[in-house]
Amino acid sequence: MPGYAVRTIPRTSDKRAARDRRTIAVVQTRRLLLRRSAVTTFLAVVCLLVAAAAAVSCQAPAPRRSAGQPVAHQHHEEAAPPPSAADAALQLQVLLGHHSILAAELMRGRLRGDDAYTKAAAAAAEKNTQAMASLVDSLFGPAAAAQFTELWSGHITALADYAGGLAKHDAAARDGATARLETFERTLAAFFAGASKGRLSQQAAQAAVLMHVQHLLQQADAYAAHDYPAADRIDRQGYTHSYAMGKTLVAALVTPAQAAALDSPVWVLRSELSRLLGEHVVLVVSAMRAGLTNGPDFAAAAQSVNDNTRELTAAVGSMFGAPAAARFQSLWADHIDQIFAYTTGLVTHNAQRREAAVTRLGTFEAQFAAFLDQATADRLPSTTLAKALLMHDQMLLAQADALSAKQYQQANDGTYATYRHMTDLAGQLAQAFGATVASRLPVGGPHTGYGGAAASVEHG
Amino acid sequence: MMPGAARVGVVAVLAAALAGALTGSAPGAAARSTSGSITAPPEVASFRSTRDYPDIPVPVRLRVPAVRVDTALQPLGRNADGTIAVPADPDVAGWYTEGPRPGQPGPAVILGHVDSTTGPAVFFHLARLSPGDAITVDGADGSTRTFRVTRVTRVPKDRFPTDLVYLPTLQPALRLVTCGGSFDRAAHSYRDNIIVFADLA
Numbered sequence: 001m002p003g004y005a006v007r008t009i010p011r012t013s014d015k016r017a018a019r020d021r022r023t024i025a026v027v028q029t030r031r032l033l034l035r036r037s038a039v040t041t042f043l044a045v046v047c048l049l050v051a052a053a054a055a056v057s058c059q060a061p062a063p064r065r066s067a068g069q070p071v072a073h074q075h076h077e078e079a080a081p082p083p084s085a086a087d088a089a090l091q092l093q094v095l096l097g098h099h100s101i102l103a104a105e106l107m108r109g110r111l112r113g114d115d116a117y118t119k120a121a122a123a124a125a126e127k128n129t130q131a132m133a134s135l136v137d138s139l140f141g142p143a144a145a146a147q148f149t150e151l152w153s154g155h156i157t158a159l160a161d162y163a164g165g166l167a168k169h170d171a172a173a174r175d176g177a178t179a180r181l182e183t184f185e186r187t188l189a190a191f192f193a194g195a196s197k198g199r200l201s202q203q204a205a206q207a208a209v210l211m212h213v214q215h216l217l218q219q220a221d222a223y224a225a226h227d228y229p230a231a232d233r234i235d236r237q238g239y240t241h242s243y244a245m246g247k248t249l250v251a252a253l254v255t256p257a258q259a260a261a262l263d264s265p266v267w268v269l270r271s272e273l274s275r276l277l278g279e280h281v282v283l284v285v286s287a288m289r290a291g292l293t294n295g296p297d298f299a300a301a302a303q304s305v306n307d308n309t310r311e312l313t314a315a316v317g318s319m320f321g322a323p324a325a326a327r328f329q330s331l332w333a334d335h336i337d338q339i340f341a342y343t344t345g346l347v348t349h350n351a352q353r354r355e356a357a358v359t360r361l362g363t364f365e366a367q368f369a370a371f372l373d374q375a376t377a378d379r380l381p382s383t384t385l386a387k388a389l390l391m392h393d394q395m396l397l398a399q400a401d402a403l404s405a406k407q408y409q410q411a412n413d414g415t416y417a418t419y420r421h422m423t424d425l426a427g428q429l430a431q432a433f434g435a436t437v438a439s440r441l442p443v444g445g446p447h448t449g450y451g452g453a454a455a456s457v458e459h460g
Numbered sequence: 461m462m463p464g465a466a467r468v469g470v471v472a473v474l475a476a477a478l479a480g481a482l483t484g485s486a487p488g489a490a491a492r493s494t495s496g497s498i499t500a501p502p503e504v505a506s507f508r509s510t511r512d513y514p515d516i517p518v519p520v521r522l523r524v525p526a527v528r529v530d531t532a533l534q535p536l537g538r539n540a541d542g543t544i545a546v547p548a549d550p551d552v553a554g555w556y557t558e559g560p561r562p563g564q565p566g567p568a569v570i571l572g573h574v575d576s577t578t579g580p581a582v583f584f585h586l587a588r589l590s591p592g593d594a595i596t597v598d599g600a601d602g603s604t605r606t607f608r609v610t611r612v613t614r615v616p617k618d619r620f621p622t623d624l625v626y627l628p629t630l631q632p633a634l635r636l637v638t639c640g641g642s643f644d645r646a647a648h649s650y651r652d653n654i655i656v657f658a659d660l661a
Contacts, residue, residue: 110526265627272565272630298503306510311565313513319628333509340507347502369524409512437628440558442544445620445653446571449639450550453575453584457640457650 040109048071076342077180082138085250086267093246093271093277094423098416100242101282102128102217103156104235107163107220117442118160120408124416125156139253140195147191155184159216166224178217185209192249192398200252210244215241229301234346236279236304274423276312281396282417283308285411286337288343288400305336319437320375339396346404358397363388372429377439379432388425395421476527516563517553522570524636526593527585529553529572533597536571539564546571550581552634558638562597562604563660565630570597574639578661585640587612587654595634595658607658614640614652625655632660 102125109118129152137145165173190207198204213239222231261267263326287301309332317325327456338357345354356372369385395418402411449457523530536554537547545553553572558565572583593609615621625635634657641652 244498251633265623265629268631269627276630287504291502291507294504302504302507309510310513312514315565315628315630317513318564318566327593329511329513333511336509337507338506340509344502344505344507347504393573406610409619434627437626438623440526441622441626442538442556443542443622444545445615445617446546446637447617447649448571448583448637448640448653449574449581449643449650450577451575451643451645451650452577453580454650457574457578457584457643 009408054326081136086261086264088135088139088254089219089247089250089262089267089421090271090274090427091135092250092276092351093134093243094420095128095135096242097239097275097278098245098282098419099125099128100212100235100238101286102412103216104159104219104238105286106156108223108231108297109161109215110160111167111220111224113167114418117289117408120412122156122160123409124412126153127416129153129156144191144195151184151188155181155188155213158184159213159220162217163220163224166220180307181213181217185213192252196252199256200249200304204248205240205252208248211241212238223297226296228297229303231297232300232304236307237280238301243271247271248359266430266434269434270427273316273426273430273433276315277422277426277429278419279308279423280305280312282415284339284396285399285403285415285418288339288396289342289403289411291340292404293308293346294347294401302340306362316375319433321332322373330376331364331368335361335368335393338364339393339400342397343400361393362390365393372432376432376436379435380428388421392418392421392425424435473547479611491598514617517603519562519568519570519597520600521536521598523596523598524586524589526590526625527588529586530581531572531582533570544569544571547573547582550576555581557599559626560628560632561599562607562634563599565632566636567626567633567635568597569625569635569637571637574654583636583654586636586638587614587640589636589656594661595636597634605632606661608661609656609658613634613655613657615640615655616641617649620653621655624657634658634660 044156082088102121106118106121106125109115129149132152133145133149136148158177162174162177162181165171165175165177185206188209189202192205192209193200193202215234217331219231219234219238222234223229247262251262280361283301283305287305289295290298290301309329312332313325313329316328320328338361341360342357345351345357363387366382368389369380369382372380372385373382395414399414399418401409402408402414482594488570518535519533522530522533531551534547534549534552534554535557535558538543544556545554550573553570554569555562556569560568562568562570572586573581573585574583575581589609589612591609591611592655595609596609597605597607599605625637636658638654639650639652640654642652643650
């Protein structure tokens with residue numbers, strides 16, 4: 001099937017033994033890690049993540065260009081070429097999705113009166129803005145990036161001010177923030193409409209930005225009213241919308257020929273898997289934060305984690321059938337249960353509970369990797385997958401440690417790295433899943449006519 | 461007179477309550493001892509991951525009011541040569557069972573004949589559909605899902621876009637497929653296919 005790089009890993013006779021050895025190694029590694037202090041563990045993982053993220057992150061400084069050069073010729077000979085439409089759209093989706101989560105967390109931290117958490121969320125949102133600006137720079141140059149940064153940072157400040165007004169029951173502060181957000185919606189819409197060279201109307205751009213802002217304001221309203229299920233439901237809608245907005249914007253900002261790549265099934269599959277797997281990370285971390293403080297918003301956060309699990313399972317079911325979905329969900333649920341068992345161990349200062357959770361996670365990683373290997377007919381090498389899943393779990397546990405220690409900046413950096421790790425993994429999964437399904441699709445167009453009304457059909 | 465242990469417990473609870481009041485603990489916060497450790501089981505301890513997911517029913521009926529289609533659906537698989545099986549009855553459409561069910565993530569595929577050997581069949585007017593037209597699918601459990609047409613295309617059979625029709629996207633969608641274009645009497649087959657793309661409303 002065009003578009004898929006089908007990779008087949010030969011089975012070996014000692015594969016099961018190798019898996020067993022890997023399982024043992026994983027568990028031993030985990031036990032060693034657990035023996036270290038939480039901070040040491042976290043720092044070790046973060047060092048690894050920062051190195052890994054630097055290789056793939058769009059936060060890497062974009063090559064600077066002379067502002068005086070024409071846009072079409074601004075890229076220096078040695079500079080990296082701008083990302084393809086497919087890559088740019090994925091990058092923007094991932095960053096916008098993370099932005100929506102960070103903005104909501106910032107607002108919620110302010111509503112809880114948790115200054116340290118709010119400050120860390122604001123710093124993370126600023127890093128996210130810089131990453132988006134780098135992407136804008138790579139596509140449209142530094143002048144556009146500077147304009148975008150000013151607008152985008154302004155709307156984050158206005159969102160924070162709105163939450164502050166909510167927390168203090170200050171209607172004037174809320175109204176002032178809302179008025180600034182309305183100006184932002186119009187200005188940013190004009191920015192995108194202008195950059196699209198007429199492919200995106202001001203009206204359509206403003207509708208997209210308006211919905212983004214409305215989701216954030218409404219989730220804050222619900223959170224302030226202690227309606228946590230509604231707050232989380234709207235927050236998830238906002239996150240999903242941010243992915244749709246990323247595709248809409250990039251589709252309009254590039255040429256129609258480039259935008260066609262965004263309709264290819266493998267791109268859509270990768271985008272959807274990125275959304276779901278990235279959301280898994282941010283929802284788990286949000287629920288860990290609520291669980292560690294035994295906050296009143298934990299139940300709703302846990303429900304959101306489960307809703308995401310149901311969506312992921314339904315996705316697996318539609319591609320691989322009900323038995324595979326059931327197996328997937330069993331393994332995935334085990335994985336999440338142990339993450340929260342570890343979190344419980346932190347809350348209750350129970351080292352044994354934490355160690356037991358880590359040991360069980362080691363079993364999950366190997367089993368889950370083997371499941372995916374089998375489901376995709378060896379298109380996903382289980383060794384690589386087990387390592388990726390091990391890293392995923394270590395990252396989540398490190399964030400639990402950091403949140404427990406109220407090291408919020410480290411937790412936010414770790415969340416972003418974990419989120420990126422999963423959205424990158426989604427690319428590999430999309431390739432393998434798509435190729436597996438493609439290998440069993442019907443051949444050719446169906447023969448659904450016998451010619452008895454051919455004269456009418458031909459002229460119909 | 462309270463036993464010593466009980467008095468200690470009461471004092472600890474009162475101290476925890478007072479500490480909560482002074483620090484403005486959010487409702488639902490666990491009681492804490494004077495040492496700061498949580499004494500009641502935290503809510504996170506009761507977390508259990510879900511072990512179920514939405515069961516989308518098998519489709520049993522298709523309605524497309526704009527082209528007066530109202531048909532039962534028969535299950536379709538693949539033939540030995542790898543081609544998709546087609547409905548046995550020209551007046552009945554069929555759902556491809558090896559793909560998603562309508563409403564599941566990904567594109568569900570429904571086929572119908574454009575004509576029989578003697579006259580028009582169930583999908584005779586399918587090419588007349590336009591973006592925005594409604595398509596409803598009834599499930600075996602009595603539920604109904606509505607889709608909206610996004611586009612209608614005609615493609616040569618030998619360039620059938622298998623990936624666009626069948627490949628998973630995780631977005632609930634529907635594809636209606638029939639024949640169109642000119643009829644090749646030598647091959648007893650139409651040269652083209654009509655494909656209707658629709659998204660869940």
